[in-house]
Amino acid sequence: MPAYWIARSRIDDPVEYKKYTDRVPAIVARYHGKVLARGGKFRIMEGPETFQRHVVIEFPTFEQAVACFESSEYQEACVFRRAGGGIVENVIVEGGDATPR
Numbered sequence: 001m002p003a004y005w006i007a008r009s010r011i012d013d014p015v016e017y018k019k020y021t022d023r024v025p026a027i028v029a030r031y032h033g034k035v036l037a038r039g040g041k042f043r044i045m046e047g048p049e050t051f052q053r054h055v056v057i058e059f060p061t062f063e064q065a066v067a068c069f070e071s072s073e074y075q076e077a078c079v080f081r082r083a084g085g086g087i088v089e090n091v092i093v094e095g096g097d098a099t100p101r
Helices: 014-021 024-030 062-070 072-085
Strands: 003-011 034-038 053-059 086-094
Touching (some): 003 014, 014 086, 024 062, 024 072, 053 062, 062 072, 072 086
Antiparallel strands (some): 003 053, 003 086
């Protein structure tokens, strides 16, 4: 069953944040993730306007998504973001029965 990694971010230092985002696509690909949406137009329909960038990544399974997030490669990339590049909220959710196949 597919799983979705949903990230909402606020970029505080574009130079440092780019050091993070330059590494992430290759890491996600190693875990068979497919980026469905990244950046682009958005509209907050309800809730706080804390974040300015949104990303949705599909993985074949929940376990692969979690393994990607917990991988040493991803955690090493996060150092740039966590050191002042920006703030991110990450959620991984299993597709469930309502997800079309």
